[in-house]
Amino acid sequence: MNWDWGAVRDFMPQFWEGLLVTLQALVLGSLISFVLGLVWTLLMRTPSRWVRWPVGVFTEFVRNTPLLVQLFFLFYVLPEWGLTFSALTTGVFAIGLHYSTYTMQVYRAGIEAVPAGQWEAATALSLPTARTWQVVILPQAIRRVVPALGNYVISMLKDTPLLMAITVLDMLGQARLFSQEHFRFTEPLTVIGVAFVLVSYLASVLLRTLERRLVR
């Protein structure tokens, strides 16, 4: 094993750029998955079978197929349909969409965990449906789902390197670029491996703090 600290130093400027892209993808992807997941959950609770069935089939399909192939699909198919986005936008949307099918399950469990009495009380107060969701159900449900959502944020972090496959220069993309130019693989790959462990550790600490705040 020949480890070269010089290569680590040379890699650093590219590493920071990559880290920034990775974090950007993570934050935006998480936001999309949180919002879309809630949308799916609410759609699945509508009385109409014509809404529930397609949403159910679609989300089941997205959940059970590889994110990588979905990335390729969006990256190559959307332009064929006349929609052109940057690689990062496509990638962030794909990650958000993929994980929305997971967060949807989390929300569903959270909503089902709200005691039936809360619904009944809302009915007794003759709150309109929208208001019931807004002030009674969702505030209680969201509090319960934060830990599970946090787990998916960390999963998303570990899926961001896939964006490299559609030419996004995230951490792994930069590491690959660097290794092709300097023909050194060990240093950049180890650096980003350690960075992943550190970021996911920091994220889990942050999430635990947030959890404690919310549950209090």
Next chain:
Amino acid sequence: MTSGLWELVLTGTWTTVQLLVLSALLAAVVSFVVGIARTHRLWIVRFAAGFYTEVFRGTSALVMIFWVFFVLPPAFGWQLVPLWAGTLALGLTYGAYGSEIVRGALNSVDPAQREGGIALSFTPWQRMRLILLPQAVPEMIPPFSNLLVELLKGTALVSIMGMGDLAFSGNLVRLALQESTEIYTYVLLIYFVIAFLLTRVMRGLEHRLKAGVAR
């Protein structure tokens, strides 16, 4: 699509299935070894197993694959056949997730069962084999079923290394046809069918295993 292109897709599907089976076997071994080690009475064994889990769950599977393909060869002089390199990276990563399932299921067995084993002066290994595992394994099946689907989706990652799996052959066909919608729809459907079959098989297995345990 011409028959030649279909053949390519089928070869890719076969590679994906092989990779899935091999890495699932490795992941199962890792899950049980590490998962059981996490309930060991020596703290150093528990610590080592916990460390393994944290490292492999903390890094991305794709980064792991890059590492096995590019860092192992010059560092240790090992050049692995792509199928084995993919198996190693996926098996070790998903095994780390599996070890948490094993640990959780072992911990969920009623403590009185363990005490019963002690009272009968079973050795720790006998307790594990005759009392704990038969009750814990059926509990592990549903989470393992999810993990297996995750692993199936993870196999697509090796296509980035140029291994001819389903995702890779999908890309080749796209280059040949210039018709992305069609080919990627087929590829996604094939993955979906495999995932569906996997969950079915696991559900059957769960029924069988639970039939043997009195509750």
